[in-house]
Amino acid sequence: MAPAIEPPSGTRPRSSFSQICSSFHRPIEPQFFADLCEQLGVDPSLGxxxxxxxRCPALRAELGRILRSRTRDEWTASIEGSDACFAPVLTLSESPSxxxxxxxxxxVxxxxxxxxxxxxxxxxxxxAIQGPSARQSSPVAQVLERWMR
Structure with missing residues (x-):
């Protein structure tokens, strides 16, 4: 995966746009990138x-325009399961389910x-997780001692 796509500067994102762009990654492999562009409806001349x-500035602007048009959940329903190397950005409470x-x-x-x-x-x-979360902080020496056993 290539670096995250940043939202276009000076834009006010629609709901979930910031979540999508903050860790929405471009596939490196050309065939997956082409599939992503097709799924998103990117102008073929830019992708x-x-x-x-x-072409990066124009592609970035086009992706920003497109991604703002739907929420994260709408994009997920549309793209997930394709070969577009896409996954939604989940909150900590959403991840386990x-x-x-x-x-x-x-x-666990x-x-x-x-x-x-x-x-x-x-x-x-x-x-495996070796026990519950610490109830209070421990001195570093004690933590290292447990690890070295």
Whole structure:
């Protein structure tokens, strides 16, 4: 994935536009970028070739115009599941219940506190959260000692 697309300067975003642009990434591979441009309805003359730096300002403006036209949820319903390398930007409260995260058991609850599970997961060296969140901060030396056991 290429760097995030920044919202055009001087624009007041529609609901969720800032969320979309803050971590909406462009696919690096040309075929996925082409699919994203097609899904979004980008003017074909701007999306190809994708690495033409002279076209970047116009492409950025076009993406800003397009992305402001719908909410995050509308874009998600339209694009998710395609080959466009797209994923919605979720809030912390939304993440655990997202179908992809739920299917991967990406979150676990310990003593009433939801935690992301360790990643990556390896078959020969499984990892797990080793206990509940600390009730108070610990001196660094104690933390390092626990890690070294």
């Amino acid at each position: 190809s070739p994708q690495r033409d730096k002279a 997202h179908p992809r995260n739920a299917a991967r058991n990406a979150f 609850e310990i003593e009433g506190v939801r935690h992301p599970t360790p990643a990556p997961r390896f078959s020969r060296s499984p990892s």
